[in-house]
Amino acid sequence: MLNLSKNPIHKKINSSKYSALTIVKNRVGHRVLPRILTGALIIFIIFLFVPWTQNIRARGTVTALSPESRPQMLHSIIPGRIEEWFVREGDFVKRGDTIVKISEIKSEYFDPQLVERTTDQVEASEKSIEAYSSKVNTLEDQIKNLQAVLSLKLEQAKNKLKQAQLKVKSDSIKYVATTLNEEIAKKQLDRFEELFNDGLKSQTEFESRKLKYQKTIAEQIGAENDLLASRNEVINAQIELTTIRNDYNISISKINSEKFSTASNQMSAIKDLRSLENKLSNYQVRQGLYYVTSPQDGYITESLTTGIGEMIKENQQIVSIMPANADLAVEMFVQPINIPLLKKGQHVRIQFDGWPAIVFSGWPNKSYGTFGGTVNAIDRFAQADGTFRILVEPDTTKQSWPEVLSLGGGANSMLLLSDVPIWYELWRQFNGFPPDYYSNGTSNSKEKEK
Known part of the structure; x- marks a missing residue:
């Protein structure tokens, strides 16, 4: 059968x-x-022989593309006491909206009129500087006037000295003339004496000649006295010229000393003014810090400090805020062996947690519920666990990402590599070889052939 x-x-x-x-x-x-x-x-x-898209699977989370769009903590720049809350968790706030009001706890800032009193001090210091400036200008005018008077006095003393010098010259000529007259009179007297001894001249004529000689000597002595007096006048004029110069220079030096002292006091007043202006500016800025405001539009997510009357320290975290309209991105972490396969602009398919999807890793175009993205940045240093962080931004040429995505949500990513036959992929997986390195859709082996 x-x-x-x-x-x-x-x-x-x-x-x-x-x-x-x-x-x-x-x-x-x-x-x-x-x-x-x-x-x-x-x-x-x-x-x-059906084409298979090689890919790298990685797990990641939804984040913001720019640092300013990521969740941030609001801190109190100064220590204080919470007085009033203006928001609740989940509220939407705009940039500049007040979140919480705090009051002062440091004794040096308790004065309610601290800014006004400091402003008065600043104005008083400014007036003091103006007074010093006016005094410096007055002293400068005095110096200019003294210098002008000194110039006139010196000119007057120089003229007087010149007159004395001319008088010395005149008296000197007169003295020389009287000296010649004395010599001539002496010779004439000697001849008259000889004639008198010879009996040719009378006693009267001899005595008359002798009297004339004595008169000539007297004129010589008077001329010499006049010459010495003129020389003394020259010396006195020189002394007076030096005295005038010294006296006025001393006066000018004293005024200069007072001027420099005033200028020094003015600089000290300017220094005090700048210190007061700095304090006033700090006080004004500090008063503005009593109200903690939102740095940008966003949502209040968590209050880390609660209650009324609670003390907060400097730089203490108060609330966290989630910026609105953030540019979403996905940060994923890949193994170091896959880093050479990645490049900026590479296409990625993403499946978001909570979003239904049917995924075919080898045929990304046949998958349902996945969204496109491109590699925006690749970290150049490894994380603590040895992986490398990859930042993926939305692919604007493909389907937009869901609007309901929230930062921190999970995501499964597939970085798409080259297309190879299934038999090759099975052979690669069986032998434990890494995916083919490619560039612009071509494998590394083809690039080498080119």
Whole structure:
């Protein structure tokens, strides 16, 4: 019946009398099964040549593309006491909206009129500086006037000295003339004496000549006295000239000393003014810090400091704020072995947590519920666990990301690499080889051939 022997017996036996033989004889499985296996083998062989997109799977979270759009903590710049809250968790706030009001706790800032009193001090210091400036200008005018008077006095003293010098010259000429007259009179007296001794001149004439000689000597002595007096006048004029110069220089030096002292006091007053202005500016800025405001539009997510009357320290965290209209991105972490396969602008398919999706890793175009993205940045240093951080931004040419995504949500990412046959991918996975390195959609081996 099974046709195992060369001598069949099915013709010798009436199989209709035996139901089991009838069932076995009518079965077609021995003919259909080979066909099914053959068809499956053909389909499997064809399937091995179907394109498969190599990819790198990574887990990540939703974040913001720019640092300013990521959740941030609001701090109190100064220590204080909470007086009033203006928001609740979940409220939307605009830039500049007041979140909380705090009061002062340092004794040096308790004065309610601290700014006004400091302003008065600043104005008084400014007037003091103006007074010093006026005094300096007055002293400068005095110096100019003294210098002008000194110039006139010196000119006057120089003229007087010149007059004395001319008088000395005149008296000197007069003295020389009287000296000559004295010599002539002496010679004449000697001749008269000889003539008198010879009896040629009378006693009267001799005495008259002698009297004339004495008069000539007296004139010489008077001329010499006048010359000495003129020389004394020259010396006195020189002394007076030096005295005038010294006296006025001393006066000018004293005024200059007072001027420099005033200028020094003015600089000290300016220094005090700048210190007061700095304090006034700090006080004014500090008063503005009593109200903690929102730095940008966003949502209040969590209050880290609560209650009324609670003390907060300097730089203490108060609330966290989630910026509105943040440019979303996904940060994913890949193994170091895959870093050479990645580049900026590379395409990525992303599945977000809570968003239904049917994913075919090898056929990303056939997947449902995934969204496109491109690599925006690749960190150049490893994380604490040895992975590298990749920042992925939305692909503007593809379907937009869901608007309901929240920062911190999970995401499964597939970084798409080159397209290879399935048989090659199975062979690579079986041997544990890494995906092909590619650039612009071509494999590394093709680039080498080029």
